[in-house]
Amino acid sequence: MIIKPPARMAIDHQAVLNEAASRISRSRTISHAGRRNFLRRSLTLGGIAMLTGCALVDEASVDTALSRISRINDDVQGWLFDPNRLAPTYPESMITRPFPFNAYYGEDQVREVEESSFRLEVTGMVADKRKWALSELRAMPQIDQVTRHICVEGWSAIGKWGGVPFGSFLRQVGADLSARYVGFKCTDDYYTSIDMATAVHPQTVLALTYDGQPLPLKYGFPMKLRMPTKLGYKNPKHIQAIFVTNTYPGGYWEDQGYNWFGGS
């Protein structure tokens, strides 16, 4: 089927995005599935073509349109993100046991990391680029929180993570907090990146423990970034390097089409 593109016209992108943002926030009171249907019903094919500037004539242009929508969606989620709104926390009695494992490989392929020689690298737009031993991170003030992890593969689970509030860590290394992104490289070659607003959110934790114990290997030893405001794939395990940048770093799943903002 060939869908005729609308005639070229000046598009007020700001107005379109404002409308999309207000639709999303209005639809926040309804369920996730309801919200999806709501948006699906409100965006016509002509609307998609107009919003993305793509004539939906073949599969390639549909893919381009979808990835542009995903980037517009990143912007809208970024604008809607409330830096003071807290994700729900739960009593310890609700912790999911055993907590599920997930990665882009099987649990038998988790790679060892040697604790004594491990050093966290910190690069990019930061004043202090020195490397960190695990013991130095453990010496910083720590917090604990019980939150829900949501994986797009269709499961969610409640767990307890503890560690250094990531905002404190970024301030400690003199990160430029006006930079757009914080990127992560992991010892298993996974990588991802987040927006600065989420990086300094009060519940974003550079987690060193799980359920009161040093972070087990399968859950991301030596450290993971735990963000209850973001979906599972945005929470990098086995962090080796952290960098602050204005250049979009993408991510392992994000580069394969997962939405970059990945709010939950």
Ligand SMILES: Nc1nc2c(c(=O)[nH]1)N[C@H]1C(S)=C(S)[C@@H](COP(=O)(O)O)O[C@H]1N2
């Ligand atoms: N380094 C690394 N981090 C990762 C992944 C991965 O494959 N490698 N998978 C992500 C996904 S999709 C999920 S759901 C969670 C799973 O974390 P868990 O094993 O603690 O449940 O880790 C995320 N972080």
Ligand SMILES: [Mo]
């Ligand atoms: Mo996931």
